[in-house]
Amino acid sequence: MEWLSSLVARLPYPSRTMQRAFAIAAIVAQGGIGVTGSIVRVTGSGLGCPTWPQCFSGSxxxxxxxxxxxxxxxxxxxxxxxxxxxGIVAALCVLAAWRIQIEYPNRKRLVKLAWTMPGGVLAQALIGGVTVLTGLLWWTVAVHFLASAVLVWLAVLLLHAFNEGDEPPRWKVGQADRNLLTMLVVAMGALLAAGTTVTGAGPHGGDPDTPRLDAPIETLTFVHGALLAVYLIVLAVLGLRWIRLGASAALWRRYTVVWAVALAQGALGSVQTALGVPESLVSFHVLGSALVIIATASLWCAARERGPVISHTRRENKPEVVAAE
Structure with missing residues (x-):
């Protein structure tokens, strides 16, 4: 690995703009692949290439x-x-983080987060292969989606890691608020998982002959909606506490974004149900799920800090200390 590290050391040191651009591209790519996957599903194209990794045997x-x-x-x-x-975006994130660590060896957390991007691409490729080879069984599609959700979350953490220090996290909120934030994340995870069961029992399986989840979709939809209510209740309690105890402007901005995205996603889900889950709205709902994850992860990151980040600009040939938000 020393020879590879020496090659990376020859790369230009990534500017703050490049670091941010790579991380944002990772968020967009990880969320976008989920959206394009939903297009495959609603168009019945899931088995358009019936084998894996080839499209057809021999091609x-x-x-x-x-x-x-x-x-x-x-x-x-x-x-x-x-x-x-x-995969290309993931590789750029790794190279940027690796180049930074060569300059500042203590930035190990940044590199670990960056490596989750190509690791996730590999895992998703394998899960996608299993999904195709098992004929798009609903639970394999669910795992495929949930893996994307985790990667979107990690990509948001990576964006913040580029712009924060490497000290142990210091929370800007009290223990009770930390517990509420944890509950919010757990509720979001349960909400996403419940959504995959609704999809599994719904009409868009990716192929007309794909077996569906044998469960009443009305019940699954009710559970999904109930979990959204839980998520919003936890969010509301958190806001009421911050009204009484106070919170930073950065926290309030991100909190407001979470509300806007979550309410829009809930409204879209209600419209979908009322209209019988039209194909044209499914991909928008998947996009909304990614936005909920991004907004929640951003709120989580804003609630703690890891000290200032030291960026190094070769053009100026001197270190510059940038305070983390």
Whole structure:
């Protein structure tokens, strides 16, 4: 690894703008691949490429086939190609973090977070292969989505890691508020998991012949909605405490964004149910899920600090201390 580290050391030191750009690109890529996956599902293109890692046996690309429409093949194949884009973004994050650690060896947490990006791409590729080879079983699709949710969360943490120090976290809120924030994250995780069961029992399985979850969708939808209510109640209690005890402007900004995104997502889900889950709204709901994760993760990060971050600019040839938000 020493020879590889020496190669990385020859790269230009990433500016703060580049660091931020790579991390934001990781958030967009990890969330976006989930959205494009939903497009594959609602268009019934999940088995447009019936094998993995090849599209068809003996070919990495779509081929003329009497059993598979050309359009569905290219929709599924296009989603696979996007994995390569996500992988490139992940590699850029690792190189940037690695280059920073070479300059500042104590930045180990930053590098560990950066490595979760390509690690996640590899894991998602394997999960995607299992999903295809098992004929799009609903629970494999659910695992695929939930893995994306975790990676979106980690990408937000990575963005903050580029802009904060490496000291142990110091919380800006009290223990009770920390407990409420933990409850909020747990409620969000349960909400996302419940949403995958609604999808599993719903009409959009990715292929007309895919077996669906044998459970009453009305009950699953009720549970999903109830968990959203729990999430919003915890969020409301947290806000009431901050009104009484006070909170920073940064916390209030991110708190407000969480409310806006969560309410919009809830309203969209209600419209979907009322209209019978039209295909055109499914991908927007998946996008909304990613935005809820991003907003919640940003609120979590704003509630603690890790000291100032030291950035180094080769052009100025001197260290610059930048206070973390």
């Amino acid at each position: 990495m690309f779509p081929v003329e086939h009497p059993e598979y429409e050309t359009l569905t093949q290219w929709i599924e194949f296009g989603n696979r190609l996007l994995t390569g884009v996500v």
